[in-house]
Each structure stands twice: as structure tokens, then as C-alpha cells.
Amino acid sequence: MAISIWGKMFQRFNPIEEVINHARIVEEASDYLPELFERYLNGKDITELVDKIDKLEDDADDIKRNFRQYLKKGHLYRFERADLLDFIDMQDKIIDLIEDVAKKMTFNRIDFDEEHKKMIYSVVDEIENMLDHFKKTVKYINIVLESDFAKNTVKIEEDDIAEMKWFEKDVDNKLFEFGKWLYSQKENIHPIDFIFIRELVLLLSRIADVTQNVCDRIHILINE
Template identity: 30%
Template sequence: MKRFLERMFPETSPTTLLEHHAELCMKSGNLIKKILDDYFNGEDVLRYSEEIDKYETEADKIKTHLREIYTKLRWSYFDRIDALEIIHNQDALIDAVDDFVKLLTMNTVEDCPGEIVGEIKSLGEMVIDAIQMMKASVEELKVVVESDFSPQEVRKEDNITFDVEKDESRTDSIGISIGKKLFKLKNSLNAVDIIFLNNIVILLMRIADRAENVVERIRMIIRS
């Protein structure tokens, strides 16, 4: 009987694990502002990679635990594939933040125009907002499941999805705009630095994309 109940009602629910994993994404994402501030102030940012590595280790443990639960579960509100897809994109988000830090350690851009610095920092803040909304979406998924897919809670999830998609579109537009401004500086700024800064922008856009992927998968779950 005990084993049967564990299969039906695990001690830790998949939605709780997804929520804990999203919290690690948020902790990693929150570093983006500090990382950019320190980088453009000429400080070493490698220490942030060490901090993110700790979040990655914790995230891997949660992912393993989630897989173990789904090997035992006989019933769930949503499929194992959906849960693993969510956690895969959240993992990729943390990895992208780590890649972002490591890239910044490879080159120092001197005399970067203040306008470009300001816009990259603003883009970073928008990415943090996207991750925050992704986290809210994962938290709302837990509420939706516990409410047995209450229409009111489903509408809340829809609103979060709309906000994330709108912000992600803005992130893409701003990222492209920064890229265009960078390449207009080809006669005054080192070509290597232009490509380097553009790669930073692309990585920030990729982090926002991962956040949107999570929200889109959650919407598929609640609308299926």
C-alpha cells in the first residue's frame, strides 16, 4: 500500500521541483546586472561563474530527482516529456548565463561608447524581468495544478504568457537595434570589439528566449 501511494502521490511533487529549479534560474539571472556593471567598470567577473556553477550543481540534482519521480509515477497532471522539456530549458538558461560570464572574461573593451553601455545594461535588466516572469509562470503552474485547472488560475497563466511574449519581442528588437549601432561604429571601434559586444547581446537575447520557451511549454500543458 505504501509503495502504491508513493507512486500516486510522491513526497515531492514534480511542480515543486520545477519551482525550486526556477528559483535557481532566478538566482543566476539576478547576477546579470552586477556582472555587466562590474565588467564595464573594468573589474574581473570570473567569480560570478563560480557562483553560477553552484547553482548548476543544485539544478542537476533537482533534474535527477525529477526523472526518478517520473519513473515511479503511475499518474500525473502532465507528461514526463513536458516536465523534462521545462527543466531542460531552465537548465539551458542557467548555462547561457554561465556562458555569458565566461565570454566577458575573454576580452576587455576599452572606450566603449556610453550610449552602447547603457543600452546593453538596459537589455540585461529586461532579460532579468523575463526570467522573473518565467519563474512566476512556473509558480502559477503549481497553483493551476493544485486548483484542478481552475479557469481563473488558467487565465492568470495566460496573462503571464502574454507578458513574457511581449517582453521577449521587445528584447529581440532592442538587441537588433544595439547590433546595428555597433556595426555603424566599424570605422571608429576595433572590429574584434564590435563582434565581441554583439556576441554579448546575442547571448542576452538567448537567455530571454529560454525563459519564453519555458512559458510556452507551460501554456501548452494547461491548454492541452
């Protein structure tokens, strides 16, 4: 495939390629979420998974650090330097939140009944769907560049981002139902357990929100 003019400019340091590499690490960490929750909710050891997620978060930080170092001021990039830096910072928040979920689980152990385990599994599955879409959407930045912003290519990217909004809405609805149940149990749950569950659920909500925000930012970048 012929290298576009933008590809030639990025040969020494390709910021889009680094963003995609960073996104792959974020998705790899997210792939552990279903197993993490399955183990946690069934009283199994999660130490190995927490360590793996922690290592991936370190790898993502290394890419972000190098990104800031090599994205030079005054160089010609297809996107504004400040926009690229803001973007990778926002994308990095996803893996930071995944690590927060994993580490928080090591603080306390909660027993849920099967019905509410299923509610949590459903939310986690929906977030995993969002993160799968997120990685595909990040790849579109490079595809759109290589196509010289062909309208049909941009349209595919826009359709995928529009679909993300339905995932986020579904996550919000499921977390709302879980939240109603949680507050109905406030007299029956130890206050520390109540706060712990609430914070865990809020972290899941933030993962969904930030993932949506990253994809919205891609839409803005491509359409500027």
C-alpha cells in the same frame, strides 16, 4: 489547505515542486546579471560572480539529474513524463546561457562609451523583468493543479504569459538598435572584439527567447 488528488499522487516525488525549485535557482543566477554587467562594463573584477553563477548552474544540474532519475516510467503524473522532461531541459537552458555569458566575459575586456553601456543595461534590465515573470509563471503550474484547473486561475496565468511577449519584443528591439550600431563600427573595432561583442549580445537574445519559450510551454501544459 486540503491536498488535491494530484498532490496526493506527487507526495513521494513531486515533479512540479522540483521544477519550481529548479526555477528558483535559475532566477537566483539571473539576479546576478545586472551586477555582472555593471562590473564588467566598468572594468571591475567579476571572478566572484562568475564562480557563484557556476555553482548555481551545478546545483541546477543536480536537480535535473535527480528529476530524470526519480521521474519513473509508468507512474501516473498529471502531465506526460516526456513533456515534464522536455520542460526541465528547456528551463535548464536558461541558466546554461547565463553561465555562458558570465564565462565569456572572462575571455576579453571591451571598453564601451556611456551611451552604449546604457543600451546594454537597458537590455539586461528587461531580461531580468522577463525572468521575474518566468518564475511567477512556473509557480502557476502548482496553483492551477491545486485549483483543479479553475478557469479564473488559468486566466491569470494566461494574462501573465501574454505580458511576457511584450518584454521579449522590447528586448529584440533594443538588441536590434545595438546591433545596428555595432555593425556601423565594424571598420573601427578589432575583428576579435567585434565577434566577441556580437556573441555576447546573441547570448542575451537567446536568454530572452528561451525564457519566452519556457513560459509558452507552461501555457501548453496547462491547457492540454
